[in-house]
Amino acid sequence: MDMPIPDAKIIAKKASVVERLQAVLPLNAVIHEDRQVKAYECDALVAYKCPPLCAVLPTSTAEVAAVLRVCHEMGVPVVPRGSGTSLAGGALPTADCVILGVARLNGVIETNYDDRFIRVQSGRTNLSVTGAVEANGFFYAPDPSSQLACAIAGNIAMNSGGAHCLKYGVTTNNLLGVTMVMMDGTITEIGGAHMGAAGLDLLGLICGSEGQLGVVTEATLRILPKPEGARPVLMGFDDNEVAGACVADIIKAGVLPVAIEFMDRPCIEATEKFANAGYPMCEALLIVEVEGSEAEIDEQLGMILKIARKHKPVELREAKDADEAARIWLGRKSAFGAMGQINDYMCLDGTIPVSSLPLVLRRIGELSKQYGLGVGNVFHAGDGNMHPLILYDANKPGDLELCEAMGADILKLCVEVGGCLTGEHGVGIEKRDLMNVQFAPSDLEAQMAVKDVFDPAWLLNPAKVFPLGASETRRIAAK
């Protein structure tokens, strides 16, 4: 994965950049010593590392604005960072950039149960947003797997999803307003506790813009009353195709489960060894969860089980109590860890129309043989968001490149069947050079024109999202 050649002139003036940042920030908020900046050299896409020029950890919106003003004046690129859990390299630094971490902005500003919102600083972790409201019977719906660690700032940047978005939507559907700092240091409010925009929907544009349009420091989030209860059911099938057909039939019947998760045989085998959840050994496994009162859950699960039986499952397991429900989820929740026990892996997140599921799984199996790399599939089947995990050995020369080539083939396949490169992880650097597969030059031009408006000097996270070749003239012209 190429990154632009760092600007030697900026690296040469590191001392003055650090000095000016120190002048506008509290004592320990500028991290600049070589051994310390190493902590910011990568995010969760650990295959790529590069220590930044320095990192700053401001504690207020005003300090974020001061940092951006300094960097804007000095022409220094800024890479915003939430908790650094991006799987796409969204927070990967360049040697000539300042990492702007929002980790110290982690407070709750307001909770309002009558109007059903919470306002938080953007460095607050996803799970602790729910933590702040659950005693009052509420929760924040988007639930990415990294929710224990990931920050709301990163969730907004990547428009994060999760297992339950079939019913509750992703970040953009649960975001009401933000305080955002523009690259030139201007602080602006967009949206608020009310619904809808007065004019153009800039909030919808900012969400998912990968930290390229501004730095969000506060967010107003929709909170929802917790359902009375939830219960999962586990189904095993002898054939991927049959499992896929079962998913489509459940959706067509008018039941809208909160989650439909899918695991294939390699993944089931790995998780069984790792977590010992007691899963049946079969070709495909579905976990379907519904919500409501006991009686409502019975009614919905009754319909779902009736549909499932028509597809001749090898196993049907309904959770009788909380303990059994936890066991059903155990394997799914430890799937990534289990695959990591076997080897290094690369996690993709292409999304496909649900109807293409059998074809795509078959083709992934063929690619696995062709490349000689193992693949496990675990994903959100209700919305077609796949998570193929390609196994490789990071210590074996050439294996990463082989894995990336296979990943690219899988993502091209996703686009070919009418899907997209990324459903919830973002483009970052990982899928940047594949954007041409999904978009025509004029499509990318329209998106880059948006960045021109928000960040004319192309200083915010400039080497991400767009193929380097496509963004080059802009990045150079801005210097």
Add this chain to the structure above:
Amino acid sequence: MTPKTETELAAAIAAATGPLHITGGGTRPIGNPVRGTTLSTAKLNGIILYEPGALTMVVQAGTPVADIEKALAKENQRLAFEPMDHRPLLGTKGTPTIGGIVAANVSGPRRVAVGACRDHMLGVRFVDGRGTIIKNGGRVMKNVTGYDLVKLLSGSYGTLGVLSEVSLKVLPRPDCSATITTAIDDDSRAVAAMSAALGSPFEVTGASHDPATGQTHLRIEGFAGSVAYRSDKMSALMAPFGIVRVTDNTQDSEAIWVAIRDVTAFADQQGDVWRLSLKPSDAHGVVAGLSKMGALYDWGGGLVWVLTTAGHNLRAELGDASGHATLIRASAETRAALPAFHPENATVTALSAGLRAKFDPRAILNSGVMG
């Protein structure tokens, strides 16, 4: 001009020498008056793809909403954001199109539970002010590939581009609907009742209050057993607020919400109509301070429709309440004098102007409609 294909649409825009007035079915003349040659998308008509098992539909922008709803009904599905039909309120004729709904981000009472039109938009194809065809998003539920121009185009009233195709998330149509109506005289107690309902786990999909009749309506939808159970729960929750009546016949319940959706209460009354988006708990306080002839609460108080005397500047009475006011119905003179859309802060105004200049550098697409 009524192009029949996206290519013809692009050619028409590229060749335009002056301002264009973009229209679908022409049933929603919302916004500041627009001059220019009429460019209609009405002939970009047809459903391109419908996969009920994937809850997705792709249609050409000029497709009549009625055609879409008919196709969905056959599979027991629907547009969950419940788009309003503006014809009764605005006294317009014509055939509402999906492109018009998306361009105005039209969302009905269920918006409080399932989100707005923009939340059900999966992808767009459009032609910008230079005549360039641009696509964004796609036809899958989860998609973060590149910037979300789908949201940006939704509610942009044709000012950034002319929609040629949209792809939508559709949802199952529930078997049953019930409405729980509580007699509440006081607006502030009505909003409190709606907040209690929307803060309960019983999945209320509509919360509206009509001060004229002193009735607060709550909607429950789903399978029969579930609707009966939740109606009972909701009746118990509402009992402290006033006398409760349940409409458990699905057809009767749905009729109540069509009237709320289309604001039919103001349809035959003289005067201007404003649409206020507010923080629900601010709503009754704001409404109490307005010079008005009527008000109607929806979205649990998050949306208030207000009827005023012709030419009255309601916006001047809002104070510093968080939210915004849109002038929906008024005479041509009033619309020329009062901006239809609420003024925004300087940064947002500059960003919006910057985006328009990029997407429509000649300022020919519905120029000035949003201010």
